[in-house]
Structure formats: C-alpha cells, structure tokens
Amino acid sequence: MDTSYFSKFYKKTRLEKIQALLDANILTEEDKQFLTQAPLLSDELANSMVENQLTQYALPLGVALNLMVDGKEYAVPMVTEEPSVIAAASSAAKTIAQAGGFDTTSTKRRMIGQVALTAVPDTTHAQKQLKLHKKDVLNKANQAHPSIVKRGGGADEVMVRFIEATEKSPEFLVVHVYIDVQEAMGANIVNTMMEAIAPYLEMLTGGKVLMGILSNYATECLATAACRIPVDLLKREGLSGETVRDRLIEAAQFAYADPYRAVTHNKGIMNGIDAVVLASGNDWRAIEAGAHAYAARSGQYRALSNWEKADNGDLLGSLTLPMPIGFVGGSITIHPTAQFSQRLLSVKNAKELESVIVSVGLGQNFAALKALVTEGIQKGHMGLQAKSLAISAGATDHWIELVADELKKAPHMNLETAKTLLNKIKNK
Ligand code: NDP
Numbered sequence: 001m002d003t004s005y006f007s008k009f010y011k012k013t014r015l016e017k018i019q020a021l022l023d024a025n026i027l028t029e030e031d032k033q034f035l036t037q038a039p040l041l042s043d044e045l046a047n048s049m050v051e052n053q054l055t056q057y058a059l060p061l062g063v064a065l066n067l068m069v070d071g072k073e074y075a076v077p078m079v080t081e082e083p084s085v086i087a088a089a090s091s092a093a094k095t096i097a098q099a100g101g102f103d104t105t106s107t108k109r110r111m112i113g114q115v116a117l118t119a120v121p122d123t124t125h126a127q128k129q130l131k132l133h134k135k136d137v138l139n140k141a142n143q144a145h146p147s148i149v150k151r152g153g154g155a156d157e158v159m160v161r162f163i164e165a166t167e168k169s170p171e172f173l174v175v176h177v178y179i180d181v182q183e184a185m186g187a188n189i190v191n192t193m194m195e196a197i198a199p200y201l202e203m204l205t206g207g208k209v210l211m212g213i214l215s216n217y218a219t220e221c222l223a224t225a226a227c228r229i230p231v232d233l234l235k236r237e238g239l240s241g242e243t244v245r246d247r248l249i250e251a252a253q254f255a256y257a258d259p260y261r262a263v264t265h266n267k268g269i270m271n272g273i274d275a276v277v278l279a280s281g282n283d284w285r286a287i288e289a290g291a292h293a294y295a296a297r298s299g300q301y302r303a304l305s306n307w308e309k310a311d312n313g314d315l316l317g318s319l320t321l322p323m324p325i326g327f328v329g330g331s332i333t334i335h336p337t338a339q340f341s342q343r344l345l346s347v348k349n350a351k352e353l354e355s356v357i358v359s360v361g362l363g364q365n366f367a368a369l370k371a372l373v374t375e376g377i378q379k380g381h382m383g384l385q386a387k388s389l390a391i392s393a394g395a396t397d398h399w400i401e402l403v404a405d406e407l408k409k410a411p412h413m414n415l416e417t418a419k420t421l422l423n424k425i426k427n428k
Helices: 014-023 029-036 043-049 085-098 123-132 134-144 146-150 187-205 241-257 259-279 284-295 336-345 350-372 378-392 397-409 415-426
Strands: 061-069 072-079 103-106 110-118 154-163 172-180 208-215 222-229 305-309 315-322
Touching: 014 029, 029 336, 061 085, 061 336, 061 350, 072 085, 072 259, 072 336, 072 350, 085 222, 085 259, 085 350, 103 350, 110 154, 110 187, 123 134, 123 154, 123 172, 123 187, 134 146, 134 154, 134 172, 134 187, 172 187, 187 208, 222 350, 241 259, 241 305, 241 315, 241 350, 259 284, 259 336, 259 350, 284 315, 305 350, 315 350, 378 397, 378 415, 397 415
Parallel strands: none
Antiparallel strands: 061 072, 103 222, 110 172, 110 208, 154 172, 222 315, 305 315
C-alpha cells in the first residue's frame, strides 16, 4: 500500500479522498463510481431484507487508515454515527504501526448450538445415553445441513451441561453441539441443525425439548489482538512516555476492578468493533452480546482488554473476545456496500476479517485510554462536535466551518452560543 497519498488525508474533500485511495490502488475505478453515486439499496433488495420497509436510514461510512495487522496494511471501512471514532482508530493505528503493528491469533471458527431439555426423568441415565450416542447426534445434525460438511465443516463435538433448579427455574439438561461453520456466521446453519436433532434428543433422554438455538456466547470462536508500544511513542507535551504508559496501565486496572468504568471502557472498544462489523454487513448485536458476556466470564463484569508493562519497559496491550462474524451469508453477500467493504479491506476470509476487527478494537481502546490519561477525551471530540452544533444552529455550506471555528474558541460550546455566533457572522 503506497501511503504517500495519505498525507493530510483528513483535510481532503470527499472526492479527493476517493481519488487518493484510487491513486494508492486501494480502490478501483468501479469502486470510485460506486462511491460517487448514491449507494442506496434497490427497493427490491431493501424489501427482501426486512419487513414493512418504508425507507432507508443512512449512516456515514468512513475509512480508517494505517492499520497494520500481522504485517499487512489495511484501509478499514467503518460505519458509525459518532464523531471522532474513525479519527481515533486511524491515529492509534498509526502509532501502533510505527511499533510494528498488531499481532493476532484466533481459535477454530466453531459455533455452539444448544438444545434445552426439561423434565428429564433420570439425568444421570440421560447423560450416559448422550455420551453413548454422541456419533448419532453429530450425524443427525450434519444430515440436516450436508452442504456445510461438504465445505469441510459441520458438527464435530457434543457436550452436556446440567443446570440445577433454583427458586425461579426448574432443572435443565442442555446439549451443546459444536459446529464448524467455515466462512459463515452460521446462525441459520446451527438453528437448522438444533431443530433437526431435537426429537432424537427427546427420545434419548426421555425429556421435553424446550428449544434448539444457536448460542451467541461464542466461546469457541475467539480472536485476540496484541501490540507492543515503546515508551518513545507515548510521550505527550509535558508528559514522559513512562508516565503515559503507567497512567494508561492504571486506567486499565481501574476498568478491571470497577464495573461502572468497565462498561464505558468496553463501550470504547465496541466503538471500533461495531463500526467495522456493521460496515462488513455482519450482525453487530451478536458481537455486542457475546462481547459483554465474555467480559463477565469471571462472575464480575470487567475490562475486555489488558495493558501491562513489558520487562524492557514497553507497553503491552491485548484484547480477546468472541468474534463470530461471517465472510458470506446473511446480508453480507447481497448488500452492495458490505461487498464494497470487503473489497476495500481486501480480506480473503472470515479469519482475516476477525483479525482486523479485534485489532481495531484494541487500537480504539488505546486511543481512548491515552486521551483520558493525558489531555482528556473532550479535546478530540470538540472539532466535530462544533460542526454538529453549527449545523443544528442552522449553518449551511461555508458557514458551518466559520461557526465551528468560532465555537471552538468560545467559553461555552453549546447550541445557544452556536446560534449567536451564526447570527453575528451572517450580519457582519
Ligand atoms: P446463511 O443462512 O446465509 O447461511 C450461510 C450460507 O452461506 C449458506 O447457505 C452456505 O451455503 C453459504 N456459503 C457459501 N460459501 C460458504 C462457506 N465457504 N462457508 C460457509 N457457508 C457458505 O447465514 P448464517 O447461517 O451465517 O446466518 C447469519 C444470519 O443469521 C445473520 O444475518 C444473522 O443476523 C442471522 N441470525 C442470527 C441469529 C443470532 O445471532 N442469534 C439468529 C437467527 C438469525 P450452503 O448452504 O450451500 O453451504
């Protein structure tokens, strides 16, 4: 990737940005055409995606630059309504690229399907039966979706969990089936399999099936990103790199210890993750739900990321979370902008996409923590906040920039000040 085209990228107009990406060979002429026409969904497609479709809801798609993951550079599409997220992702990615970039690892891509049984007359006998007939359970699951087996995946493990009765719930015998979903997110594949094995499980256990469904707690599909940042890259005006490192580590420890902080810390991580998941056409509710459950796996809700000091004084960061995204299936293959995102990212498969997403999450976390323990989070937010206020006050065209510039200097940046400034500037 030739990054010389990206100098002062944020200052370019939208068309200049598209041209720079074209010149850097990240976009093709076809992509340019796609981006410069209004990339709305056709009525037919929108109608087939949801029920009772009335219109479409637009959100901006931006690009974060400089991301280096496992030695490869990426231009990352991000869809979000929140100002500063993409700027922070790019800036963190740039610092971390200077330090060698992110290294990632991931588990096999296996989803968990659950069948919950109630009123099992003898749970010990039922568990024995399930163990004895494990192969038959797997065969029946695979027969329900033979194409995933042909692709090299399919159901490959059965686990049984017993959930004791409480004051508010009866006991449950829960059969978990692990399914390699290959390049798909797999919800429909898994749900089909779980419904198909339900009658057989009733027969084996003598219980009643309550439901068969995928679990979004995808603990068999984890992705990890790690980075190592020398303190030289951390220093800020008036603060040494060591001080920034130590304060950042303390901020992460605070989020480990306090759930009130951990939620906001993790929300910052999800600012980046959701934006890429959404741009890639994936189910961000699934990723959100799994991430927060994983954050609470110890019994207390904690920070998803970890920051510590290396023996040589470098700052070490890591982030692990369930990442059951798909590269095909769902709306990914039919949504033209999701397809564009895949081209822009130039990822080849779901695992590579996982690596990019988890790295963006760790970078986003680094940017937020660094800002919090140095100049504070508001400074970075001010620019775009000022523009939004100027627009809310009624500014259009070149007035937006003029009002925003004055607002940034004003003692109180709010709508009232924006309106007063707009009036003053217009009547000059
Ligand atoms: P699909 O139902 O679209 O299934 C994936 C499809 O991709 C399969 O039909 C498969 O075809 C095809 N495919 C092509 N190439 C491959 C490959 N290399 N590896 C795997 N599959 C391939 O999507 P998913 O099952 O992934 O389900 C995702 C959707 O389900 C999302 O939209 C999600 O929002 C939704 N959903 C989520 C739920 C949840 O999270 N709890 C619940 C229900 C739905 P073939 O059959 O020929 O193998």
